[in-house]
Amino acid sequence: LEVGTDVIEERVRYLTRLYMDRLEEIEWPSITPREEDRHGPMICVRANQVAQLFGRLTEQDIVTSFRDDNLRATFHFYNNEKDVDAIVQALLGHRAEFRP
Numbered sequence: 486l487e488v489g490t491d492v493i494e495e496r497v498r499y500l501t502r503l504y505m506d507r508l509e510e511i512e513w514p515s516i517t518p519r520e521e522d523r524h525g526p527m528i529c530v531r532a533n534q535v536a537q538l539f540g541r542l543t544e545q546d547i548v549t550s551f552r553d554d555n556l557r558a559t560f561h562f563y564n565n566e567k568d569v570d571a572i573v574q575a576l577l578g579h580r581a582e583f584r585p
Contacts, residue, residue, distance in 0.1 A: 488562065493561075497560055497562065500526075500560040500564055500565075500568075500569060501521075501524070501560055504528055504558065504560065504569050504573070505517070505519060505528060507570075507573040508528075508530060510573075511580065512580075513530055513576055513577075513584050514530070515528050515529060515530050516529050516530065516531055516555065517529050526559050526560050527557050527558070527559045528557070528559075528560075529555040529557050529558075530555065530556050530576070531554050531585050532554060532584065532585065533554070533582075533584070533585050534582075535553075535556055536551065537583070538556055538582075539551045539556065542556075542572070542579075545575050547571060547572050547575055549572070554585075
């Protein structure tokens with residue numbers, strides 16, 4: 486409450502924009518619409534063998550979830566740029582095996 490919901494919202498929007506930009510840089514773009522009024526803090530990418538990718542990320546202490554063929558990453562106020570870098574670098578390392 487001390488931080489304020491407007492500050493939290495802007496931080497989450499910043500992190501999701503950063504993540505989506507970085508996904509494009511590694512040529513594994515999200516399937517989540519880029520328009521900020523069309524998504525929340527959860528950003529999804531398609532993946533082959535998504536359960537196995539989820540497991541690999543979990544082994545790297547990266548918390549995600551999955552449904553169907555989509556890996557889901559969700560950001561909040563307590564996340565930072567290092568968290569974005571960690572998941573992007575992990576996905577880059579697994580891209581050849583899991584990117585559709």
